[in-house]
Amino acid sequence: MTTNDEQQFLNDLEKKLWTAADKLRSTLDAAQYKHTVLGLVFLKYVSDAFDIRRKELKAQLQDENHDYFLDPEDFGGADSDEYKEELAHELEVRDYYTETNTFWVPAQARWQFLQDNNKTVIGGAELAIADGTDGKAQTKKFSSVGHLIDNALEMIEADNAKLKGVLNKLYTRLQIDQAKLGELIDLIATVPFTHESLNSKDILGHVYEYMLGQFALAEGKKGGQFYTPKSIVSLIVQMLEPFKGRVYDPAMGSGGFFVQSEHFITQHQGKIGEVSIYGQEYNHTTWQLAAMNMAIRGIDFNFGKEPANTYTNDQHPDLRADFVMANPPFNMKEWDTGVSDDDPRWQYGTPPSGNANFAWLQHMLYHLAPNGSLGLLLANGSMSSNTNNEGAIRQKLIEEDLVECMVALPGQLFTNTQIPACIWFLTKNKGERVSSTGRKLRDRKGEVLFIDARNLGYMKDRVLRDFTQEDLNQVTNTFHNWQCNPPLPEGDGRGEGETTYQDIPGFCKSAKLEELQKHDYVLTPGRYVGAAAEEDDGEPFAEKMARLTGQLKTQFAESDRLEAEIKMNLAGLGYDV
Incomplete structure (x- = not known):
């Protein structure tokens, strides 16, 4: 999914950020320095994005061929104070930024302001600046680096209503040497959020996912609960095509599925405004990060009133979503404290206390609209367990x-867990209808498609596997072709580039419900797709068998001869053999 150059850039970025976190490790516990570092990374990112747009806008204002051109001759020439003041004023017009979906950053929240002034307040000195943000001239005073940062976050919340109560304004209360905070600001200032081929928002998303995983490990938690590999998220989004309607993730983490939905819509020339985003998350920090992730992308969202347990405090009880996508924690135990056995969500049976896999699945089904579809990443045991x-x-x-x-997935996809995984795709309507992207779906009642993708992908380093875009397209196209076209009878050819569907031994199989019954309702794809067909070399089986048997006899005879010769040589050396 990423080039070597891009991966190296991200690796270098990770090292620099973790070095920044280490500056606080001896001073704060993991839970505190997590908030401290991530809050500053957020400020740095939005400032970088703002500065990029500001430079672009300045060039447009000075380009006589652009609609925004500000003619110096109207203000006494390019060197006049009047022109410079007018140019500075235009560069602060909010609409110029929001029209390109750039996050608006007030002047006192910009990174340059923090970097220019943080050393002034170190040691107890007070900084006073003229402030007219409320329309009245007044003086604002800052007494610490923490005060500067908290003020920046407060101003961002005031200007971005969706972030109200989301940002952690805790820097003034931190029991930490102010000089260390100043050093941290200078270090994070060197972190780039620009790359020639990587989207800056994706870089930020990668940073957050990496830092969350590292902090989780430092806190003694499973870092994997926060991170879904981008290629897996992309695969589920490609297969479901959440183009229009309500999209819901009941274990949303930092919002990766919603980000990929945005990419999908953009690639298909759709409008993000035609999708409504709903999510829920129990972890407070991750809930905050998801809200920030959406706000900086200009995506409207509803993540409930607060971070909450999906099972005991459902934030969207009446929601019936068109698409539900999730990667919940694998094999979660003791999930049902405070949950009734006769909960209306358990329409297909009460899930066991020792494993939440089928609780997640039924919760998602409960929130699915009549024509809705869902994609759920679960541990492989969910396909065959009978306990x-x-x-x-x-x-x-x-x-x-x-x-x-x-869909059976290959191993080594996840950073912090080696548990093998699969993807369940369910729908409440297998009947003939038109999808959200206009594809004509055939009647698939009584059929299930099995895809064994365990042999796809490549090792991007010594421990982690990833998918190429070709891998993702192979799985996605197989699924979509099956949805739209009845399987060809065995033996029928398939022309190059055709969009028909045919079973491929070792990779995919369309099975009837009767076949699933014969396999005791086990859903492991390997049981259905069989072994990959071997290439026919043209040699008749009987002749090949006779030739290989003859070769084997010759090799056995040679083995006996060599063994006898070795024994004879050892005996000559005085060894008893």
């Missing part, structure tokens, strides 16, 4: 014809 009612729930889901496609 504690899981087998019975899976059987019920199959009998109700809700399962549409199962």
Whole structure:
């Protein structure tokens, strides 16, 4: 998914940011320095994005061929004070920034302001500046670096209503040497959020995911609960095509599925305004990050009133979404404290206390609209386990014809867990209809598609595997072709570039519900797709068998001869063999 150059850039960025975090490690506990560093990274990013647009706007204002051209002759020439004042005024017009979906950053929240003034207040000196943000001239005083940062965050919240109460304004209260905060500001100032081929918002997303994983490990938690590989998110989004309607993630993390939905819509010339975003997250920091992630992208969202447990405090009880996508924590235990056995969400059976896999699945189904579809990343055990009612729930889901496609994934995809995973795709309507992107879906009742993608992908380093875009397209196209075209009978050819569907041994298989019943309702793709067909070399089987048997006899005879010769040589050396 990323080039070597891009990956090296991201690796260098990670090292620099973790060096910044280490500056606070001996002073603050992990939970505190997580908020401290991530808050500053957010400020740096929005400032960088603002500065990029500001430079672009200045060039447009000085370009006589551009609609925004500010003619110096109207103000006494390019060197006149009047022209310079007017240019400075135009550069502060908010609409110029919001029209390009650039996050508006007030002057006192910009990184340059923090960097220019942080050393003034170190040691207790007071900084006073003229401030007219409320329309009245007044003097604002700052007594510490923490005060400067908290003020920046307060001003951003005041100017961006969706972030009200989201940003952590805790810097004034930190028991930390102010000089260390100043050093941290100078270090983060060297962190670039620009790259010739990487989108700056994606760089920020990568930074947050990396830092969350590292902080989680420092706090003794499973870092993997925060991170879904980008290629897996892209695969689920490509297959579901959340082009229009309500999109919901009940375990949203920092909002990766919503970001990929934005990319999908942009690539298909759609409008992000035609999608409504709903999410829920239990972890307070991650909930805040998701809100920031959406705000900087200009995406409207509803993440509930507060971070909350999806099972005991559903933030969207009446939501029926067109698309539901999630990567919840794998095999979560003790999830059901305070949850009733007769909860209306358990339509297909009560999930066991020791594993939340089928609780997540049924929660998502409960919030799915009549024509909705969902994609859920789960541990492989969910496809075959029969313990504690899981087998019975899976059987019920199959009998109700809700399962549409199962995708087995290769190992080593996740940074902080080696648990093998799969993707469940379910829908409440397998009947003939038109998808959100205009594809004509055929009647697929009584059929399930199995895709074994375990052999796809490449090792991007010594421990991690990733998918190429070609891999993602292969899986996606197989799914979409199957949705739209009845499987060809075995033996029928398929022309180059055709969009028909045909089973491919070792990769994909369209199975009837009767076949699933014969396999005791186990949904592991390997059971259905079989072994990959070997290339026919033209040699008849009987002749090949006779030739290989003859070769084997010759090799056995040679082995016996060599063994006898070795024994004879050892005996000559006085060894008892």
